Amino acid sequence: MEQITTKRTAEIIAQFNDAFTLHDVSILNNLIAEDCIMETAMPAPNGSRTVGKKDSLASWQQLIDGKGTHFSPEEVIVMGEKAIILWRYNWAEGLENSVRGVTIITVKNGLISEALAYVKAELKS
Numbered sequence: 001m002e003q004i005t006t007k008r009t010a011e012i013i014a015q016f017n018d019a020f021t022l023h024d025v026s027i028l029n030n031l032i033a034e035d036c037i038m039e040t041a042m043p044a045p046n047g048s049r050t051v052g053k054k055d056s057l058a059s060w061q062q063l064i065d066g067k068g069t070h071f072s073p074e075e076v077i078v079m080g081e082k083a084i085i086l087w088r089y090n091w092a093e094g095l096e097n098s099v100r101g102v103t104i105i106t107v108k109n110g111l112i113s114e115a116l117a118y119v120k121a122e123l124k125s
Contacts, residue, residue, distance in 0.1 A: 006078050008110060
């Protein structure tokens with residue numbers, strides 16, 4: 001059962017990542033649970049929290065539709081219903097115009113029920 005769950009989670013995460021790399025929010029329509037909880041990495045320091053499919057899709061659409069932006073998954077780790085996506089998000093050319101982060105996703109009953117995003121940020125004293 002664990003292998004089947006891990007395989008299904010991996011398939012869902014691959015589609016999730018495709019939505020961002022292909023700039024196609026419609027891919028997410030059949031992947032998100034109605035009661036999905038999403039926590040974004042921005043704005044600092046704590047990001048924002050969204051509850052529900054409609055609001056989660058709207059938040060992700062802003063990222064997906066960003067002009068000149070590019071999302072690059074660096075590594076995906078899947079364990080049962082949990083997935084960890086290490087990624088880089090660019091808003092222009094060059095590493096100085098990017099941020100690295102991680103999103104921890106929970107998939108239940110074949111749908112994304114929770115997505116918690118965190119970023120690496122520069123500490124200023």
